[in-house]
Amino acid sequence: xxxxxxxxxxxxxxxxxxxxxxxxxxxxxxxxxxxxxxxxxxxxxxxxxxxxxxxxxxxxxxxxxxxxxxxxxxxxxxxxxxxxxxxxxxxxxxxxxxxxxxxxxxxxxxxxxxxxxxxxxxxxxxxxxxxxxxxxxxxxxxxxxxxxxxxxxxxxxxxxxxxxxxxxxxxxxxxxxxxxxxxxxxxxxxxxxxxxxxxxxxxxxxxxxxxxxxxxxxxxxxxxxxxxxxxxxxxxxxxxxxxxxxxxxxxxxxxxxxxxxxxxxxxxxxxxxxxxxxxxxxxxxxxxxxxxxxxxxxxxxxxxxxxxxxxxxxxxxxxxxxxxxxxxxxxxxxxxxxxxxxxxxxxxxxxxxxxxxxxxxxxxxxxxxxxxxxxxxxxxxxxxxxxxxxxx
Amino acid sequence: xxxxxxxxxxxxxxxxxxxxxxxxxxxxxxxxxxxxxxxxxxxxxxxxxxxxxxxxxxxxxxxxxxxxxxxxxxxxxxxxxxxxxxxxxxxxxxxxxxxxxxxxxxxxxxxxxxxxxxxxxxxxxxxxxxxxxxxxxxxxxxxxxxxxxxxxxxxxxxxxxxxxxxxxxxxxxxxxxxxxxxxxxxxxxxxxxxxxxxxxxxxxxxxxxxxxxxxxxxxxxxxxxxxxxxxxxxxxxxxxxxxxxxxxxxxxxxxxxxxxxxxxxxxxxxxxxxxxxxxxxxxxxxxxxxxxxxxxxxxxxxxxxxxxxxxxxxxxxxxxxxxxxxxxxxxxxxxxxxxxxxxxxxxxxxxxxxxxxxxxxxxxxxxxxxxxxxxxxxxxxxxxxxxxxxxxxxxxxxxxxxxxxxxxxxxxxxxxxxxxxxxxxxxxxxxxxxxxxxxxxxxx
Numbered sequence: 134x135x136x137x138x139x140x141x142x143x144x145x146x147x148x149x150x151x152x153x154x155x156x157x158x159x160x161x162x163x164x165x166x167x168x169x170x171x172x173x174x175x176x177x178x179x180x181x182x183x184x185x186x187x188x189x190x191x192x193x194x195x196x197x198x199x200x201x202x203x204x205x206x207x208x209x210x211x212x213x214x215x216x217x218x219x220x221x222x223x224x225x226x227x228x229x230x231x232x233x234x235x236x237x238x239x240x241x242x243x244x245x246x247x248x249x250x251x252x253x254x255x256x257x258x259x260x261x262x263x264x265x266x267x268x269x270x271x272x273x274x275x276x277x278x279x280x281x282x283x284x285x286x287x288x289x290x291x292x293x294x295x296x297x298x299x300x301x302x303x304x305x306x307x308x309x310x311x312x313x314x315x316x317x318x319x320x321x322x323x324x325x326x327x328x329x330x331x332x333x334x335x336x337x338x339x340x341x342x343x344x345x346x347x348x349x350x351x352x353x354x355x356x357x358x359x360x361x362x363x364x365x366x367x368x369x370x371x372x373x374x375x376x377x378x379x380x381x382x383x384x385x386x387x388x389x390x391x392x393x394x395x396x397x398x399x400x401x402x403x404x405x406x407x408x409x410x411x412x413x414x415x416x417x418x419x420x421x422x423x424x425x426x427x428x429x430x431x432x433x434x435x436x437x438x439x440x441x442x443x444x445x446x447x448x449x450x451x452x453x454x455x456x457x458x459x460x461x462x463x464x465x466x467x468x469x470x471x472x473x474x475x476x477x478x479x480x481x482x483x484x485x486x487x488x489x490x491x492x493x494x495x496x497x498x499x500x501x502x503x504x505x506x507x508x509x510x511x512x513x514x515x516x517x518x519x520x521x522x523x524x525x
Numbered sequence: 526x527x528x529x530x531x532x533x534x535x536x537x538x539x540x541x542x543x544x545x546x547x548x549x550x551x552x553x554x555x556x557x558x559x560x561x562x563x564x565x566x567x568x569x570x571x572x573x574x575x576x577x578x579x580x581x582x583x584x585x586x587x588x589x590x591x592x593x594x595x596x597x598x599x600x601x602x603x604x605x606x607x608x609x610x611x612x613x614x615x616x617x618x619x620x621x622x623x624x625x626x627x628x629x630x631x632x633x634x635x636x637x638x639x640x641x642x643x644x645x646x647x648x649x650x651x652x653x654x655x656x657x658x659x660x661x662x663x664x665x666x667x668x669x670x671x672x673x674x675x676x677x678x679x680x681x682x683x684x685x686x687x688x689x690x691x692x693x694x695x696x697x698x699x700x701x702x703x704x705x706x707x708x709x710x711x712x713x714x715x716x717x718x719x720x721x722x723x724x725x726x727x728x729x730x731x732x733x734x735x736x737x738x739x740x741x742x743x744x745x746x747x748x749x750x751x752x753x754x755x756x757x758x759x760x761x762x763x764x765x766x767x768x769x770x771x772x773x774x775x776x777x778x779x780x781x782x783x784x785x786x787x788x789x790x791x792x793x794x795x796x797x798x799x800x801x802x803x804x805x806x807x808x809x810x811x812x813x814x815x816x817x818x819x820x821x822x823x824x825x826x827x828x829x830x831x832x833x834x835x836x837x838x839x840x841x842x843x844x845x846x847x848x849x850x851x852x853x854x855x856x857x858x859x860x861x862x863x864x865x866x867x868x869x870x871x872x873x874x875x876x877x878x879x880x881x882x883x884x885x886x887x888x889x890x891x892x893x894x895x896x897x898x899x900x901x902x903x904x905x906x907x908x909x910x911x912x913x914x915x916x917x918x919x920x921x922x923x924x925x926x927x928x929x930x931x932x933x934x935x936x937x938x939x940x941x942x943x944x945x946x947x948x949x950x951x952x953x954x955x956x957x958x959x960x961x962x963x964x965x966x967x968x969x
Binding site: 213 | 677834
């Protein structure tokens, strides 16, 4: 008997289980985050965007018992809603309600995650939304974000991080309800789930969350093995041609430095000197905007920071196991565009190789060669354009 | 200090059943006018350590009355970061960094706001730093010219978004003489010649950067009397000005107007249907009623949203927006239509939805849902000192006091279905309408 009890105990201890991070407080605003440790790295082969499409379907559709319109009608008087964020390694659902409305609100979001309706009319609408988010919000109307995402795309070529979380138009068009349901079953599991709740919620609420969400399949962690990204041996240039007033640049390289790396703190300090986000105090900003007025701003990053043109702080839960260093040069007018890129590279080299070494500039002439020959440049542009947009 | 938060929470309970008037903004605050015209509003909150400082100047693109000077208020917001003799930009950055400050500024039609959020230990040094630049700004023509190029860069980075162009076209089409004809960024032609306006920039500073145009908002972990003493010390000697911009009055619109924007790359068409509406008011019901109509007509719980977005799925975005501005503005319904051939039908849907408010009284339950939404939306946004300060800055732009929020939300509570009908009849008239569409290249 004793032996059996011990082995049962061991079994329980090794089963992956959801975690609840509870932050009780005095605020009447109750905040929820449901974080699943799965993301676009788990998109099945040939179905890039499955994670994002599945999450969008859950947060923008009806439940088994209520249509999406009924949900919107119920959320409306509470001025609240429920949103999702999908990146390489995390799927997050989040929302906030006033404690007055906690009971109704929680009932709605619980059903959205645990008892989705999987209706065809919702699928049709969400599919259109996903395509428009990719085609319009990124590819056509936001050159800056497009540049950043193309950079990731190039740096992580052949790696599970290569494709953009929203996927491709072709894949979004081709995915079926069964594909989304399969992703849901495989990855939205207890093993992957961490629930965060904060605010002045009533006693017993955390236990209720744990009990309700234990209906999800136990599952196994969805962690995918990641090989290091291939480091390029020379500067690679990708040009995405568009009809625009100005030219946005992003350049960088994979660092392999995450927050548990011994160099992280030093890199953070260096980056805070070089190009802190939306701060006029950075060296890059000073040299490019304040002295020369080349554009609206110039910054650098050591961690993923999407939506930087709208936000001053990055959203939480964008965890990645492989990060890049990148420089973001906001749109520059064509006559000064080439100079701006060279200046950005120059300033970076000056930080990396203080005083003497930057004068050698091994990398810059190579870039120059690539754009010097018109025919070569045109050919490069054509192939690069296709390459750059292949995934968007 | 916790009692503030509890009081706030209780105030939002049972929102539509409480018998006595409830203030939407019920933080105790101190409002003080200095002899030079400067106003100080201090709001202690129970969020520890953090202080949000907003210096709000009641100047925006509305005040740009001279030809060729559109966009200048926003441009000047940039110039204000070019420092003083005592605090050149690098020294300014060092002071801000020492307080761990996140700092920036923004401009709208009716205000320019300079803000910083920092640890409370930095309050004295930052109030002194800000007082210095508002009184002693000093910049050379060369840095002025450089900054003008950065503004051009800002226009360029915005220009990739079709909605920026759409807004420009709506305002340019709907207005003839009022300065709301241009956006806050200004006309591109005026932005291009900004580098040559150094002398004018000095005049602009002299006119508008004066205490009677300025309100200092301090929100967070502070003591009002201590804040008042610091402001008195550093800002008390600032000299009052005498300038008032003669903003032209827009004559009544006579007849529907139309505009189109050709977007250079493929895009689903955007449609904007606008009507002329009155200036913001917190004493009459018009502004409150128009806000409610925009939600009832096109919010996510509206029949139009249900039909167009969820059932027919002809548009993927739709929403109403009633301007809250110092002078008469626009009520606009924006939509992104999935297919070009549906644009005319969607335009008719929008117009008939608004016309519907003229004939049919809204059900009380739907009206109550919107009132609850407005109150909870406000409550949900008040979750840190910075957010509170930002909400108050918009109120300052309109009436220079947080009290206008309480008056507006009290009006929301009083709105009846009959009020909505009356306001709809008054403003949703064809003569005051402007319709603008934005489309990509026609398919070949």
